[in-house]
Amino acid sequence: MRIAAIPPLVVGILAGVMPVGQAHAGGFMLQEQSPLEIGRAFSGAAASADTPSTIWYNPAGMTELPGLQLSAGAIALVVSSHQENTGTTRTAPGGSAATAVGGNSGGNPFAPVVPVPTSYASWQAGDSGLWFGLGISSPFGLKLRYNAGFFGRYDSIYSKLLTVNVQPSVAWRVSDALSVGAGIDVQYADATLTSALPQADPTADGKVKLAGDDVALGWNAGVLVKLKGGTRIGVHYRSDVKHELKGTNEISGLSGSLSTLNGSTPIRSPMTLPGAVTGSVSVPIDPATRFMLTARFYNWSVFDAIVVVLPNGSTIAKRYGYRDSWSLSAGVERRMSDRLTLRAGSMFDRTPTNPAFLSTRVPDGDRTWLSSGMSFKVTDQLTLNASYAHVFIAGQTMTRTDNFYGGPLLTSVTTRSRQSGNVDMIATSLTARF
DSSP, X not given: OOGXXXXXXXXXXXXXXXXXXXXXXXXXXXXXXXXXXXXXTTSSTTTOOOSTTHHHHOGGGGGGSOSEEEEEEEEEEEEEEEEEESOOEEOOTTTOOOEEOOOBOOOOOBOXXXXXXXXXXXXXXXXXXXXXXXXXXXXXXXXXXXXXTBTTTXXXXXXXXXXXXXXXXXXXXXXSSEEEEEEEEEEEEEEEEEEEEOOSSTTSOEEEEEEEEEEEEEXXXXXXXXXXXXXXXXXXXXXXXXXXXXXXXXXXXXXXXXXXXXXXEEEEEEEEEOOEEXXXXXXXXXXXXXXXXXXXXXXXXXXXXXXXXXXXXXEEEEEOOOOOEEEEEEEEEEEOSSSEEEEEEEEEEOOOOOGGGOOTTOOOOOEEEEEEEEEEESSSSEEEEEEEEEEEEEEEEEEEEEEESOGGGOEEEEEEEEEEEEEEEEEEEEEEEO
């Protein structure tokens, strides 16, 4: 491979495979794994143990679910995200003076409604003290597309990240006070990401597209402790999942002296999705009311850099400096009757993005959640859960410089933008007990 061909290829890959941030969850993590938990802002997470979604948050909680229980639901996310050009510039080859990059704001890059499905099943194996479960969910993901002519097109245009996580789990009731549980995460990841490439003619951009997928394994484990008086304490650990995406990097639309760079190149790129530690407590206030509190730590620093392996075996890394993050949520739940339960909660979720390395692929900021929900027992075997949440997202200002091509063809683009947004979500699920 010619040396001149490496820089644009690397820029394309690194601009494309960078963490594609969710506007409604830390980084690109989807917190929304349970429509019921949304209603209390995930404050019950590892200790509530009242629906099969505990398989995700703490599989030890299955020991509180008698018989066979099935839960299926969906969350509808309505994401509002905006970019404001605050002075994006570019230089021409040879290091000439910077000139303004024109273009529109890109519009709201998210679809009108973003669906997130979930499904779980738990089964009590008679009087053996064992429970078995299976969860299918999407713990990470994003799909966004900026309008043609977006001023930040050299940073990003289209981003799609899909994950599907299948989690077989087992739990054991050690005693009336202690249960333990664990699961294996079989996770599929698929990414397609694009951005524009600058040329001497500012009206004729090239394009780079990265596509790759992988299947990898992780694990999780938790404990649930029941104290006298009805207090529950849950602790859960979820491991990193280390993917190595394999696919292609395609460059097209370049002309003149850059045209030799057009073409498709096989690549592979490691992508480690972060794990988390969760601690939760559920405390009864009176026979009909309970208070819940959850703290989480996320090891997002595994995204300190992305390393791309080129066909000739050489590797190139580009730092994005993700930081470890945390969230804290509190909620209250009250049983109004034998059939109706109401709940509400709030959460603060610190963004893992680093102000020094922001990207339009990561329209993210610190988030504050306000949520409410209800459960209605339709019959003794069937319960309907419904929740609503609004997420306030703190705005961030980004200044990001990317270099293209290298040598005498060196071209630099500095994307300057003010990011803002918020999220509304409506969630519903059905839980059946047999």
